[in-house]
């Protein structure tokens with residue numbers, strides 16, 4: 001019987017285990033999942049506080065990427081899926097201390113409706129003229145990968161980088177547009193430039209082609225009881241004897257004949273035919289450091305950023321005083337430490353009672369690092385001070401919770417795709433090793449799920465080939 005080790009019990013590792021489970025039940029293989037911490041699910045963690053559903057890590061996933069919804073359906077969670085309340089979707093950007101709504105028709109940073117953008121105070125006239133000029137005289141396509149900042153600046157100028165591209169991407173990757181790779185992070189835009197040169201023209205053409213939906217699907221999907229519901233549903237469907245929590249893997253080594261693997265944990269060494277390494281890249285680099293210093297070096301060079309989320313709940317007066325919409329983003333140039341805040345009660349109304357306001361505030365990148373040593377109370381005070389400046393919010397929260405995530409978000413730097421090619425080449429030299437997680441081809445929950453499923457499939461094909 002084939003024996004597979006899954007290392008890492010976040011959603012990537014759990015998705016891999018769920019894909020292997022039917023094969024375990026049919027008796028063709030066995031797997032063991034090693035998780036260093038006492039909990040499964042990694043950064044997916046939800047708390048229920050005063051009837052609020054408080055997300056410590058991710059709060060939802062992009063509906064357009066199907067793998068998370070598909071997994072939920074396979075787990076019997078179809079009736080638990082909820083969509084974001086897009087009727088109330090409005091996002092503000094802080095500009096010169098004022099919250100300015102993003103104009104209607106803006107697809108990331110590309111305008112698809114002329115009037116709302118032309119009249120929006122979000123952009124100066126210089127940027128608006130750049131947008132018009134981009135349609136007629138787009139820049140030359142780049143011949144190599146470049147940063148998102150440089151790509152966006154070539155098309156729309158520096159103000160667009162500061163006010164939109166940088167805060168939008170920092171909210172997802174915790175990194176800066178100046179260091180993220182456009183080909184890895186915005187492949188659709190890089191492709192638009194390659195094929196049509198003008199992003200504006202490409203977006204308008206795509207819009208014309210897309211069917212007019214009576215009801216477009218919601219932008220974000222989540223679960224009624226929070227993202228941890230996914231973990232709590234998948235875990236009981238796995239073999240409990242296969243799940244080893246509090247078991248950090250120290251190292252993995254191929255055995256002398258290169259056909260089997262050793263997995264070293266503090267008290268013993270276990271033996272397997274193949275391995276799914278479903279770890280953040282720095283941890284994967286560490287367990288591989290002796291087996292393949294070269295692969296380990298490539299993995300170690302994928303930068304990771306830290307983030308801090310702070311949940312704050314307020315009474316009905318605050319709820320009615322907040323602007324309508326999903327929340328706001330803060331460009332770096334505003335000199336604040338907060339990167340974003342979500343008005344959870346508007347985005348997912350089921351997550352707070354009707355008389356409460358629930359805010360989820362987010363620090364990332366260097367701001368998160370600089371605030372890391374602060375106590376929870378000091379962090380809450382920092383958030384409250386900035387919310388007072390931005391929203392005029394002086395009320396005392398009913399409760400506050402701080403969640404810190406050290407080096408949890410992969411940053412796909414310029415040249416990331418080339419690095420992935422090198423990683424793949426080195427991985428192939430280690431038969432029976434598959435990689436999954438947020439370091440590779442997508443940081444969001446759906447991409448992580450897909451990565452775990454693909455890794456399982458890769459090893460299943462391998463064992464079918466050698467059978």
Ligand SMILES: Cc1cc2nc3c(=O)[nH]c(=O)nc-3n(C[C@H](O)[C@H](O)[C@H](O)COP(=O)(O)OP(=O)(O)OC[C@H]3O[C@@H](n4cnc5c(N)ncnc54)[C@H](O)[C@@H]3O)c2cc1C
Nearest residue numbers: 008010011012036042043057058059248249437438444445
């Ligand atoms: C604050 C925050 C907000 C986010 N928001 C969203 C969002 O709204 N939507 C979205 O789609 N994505 C979001 N993401 C991204 C997404 O949640 C993550 O990329 C994804 O969940 C990562 O899953 P994973 O299993 O690959 O890694 P992780 O969840 O990091 O799991 C890895 C696991 O490996 C374990 N481990 C580490 N070392 C070892 C070892 N040596 N041996 C054994 N186990 C080990 C860890 O304890 C951990 O449990 C967010 C991320 C963060 C941090």
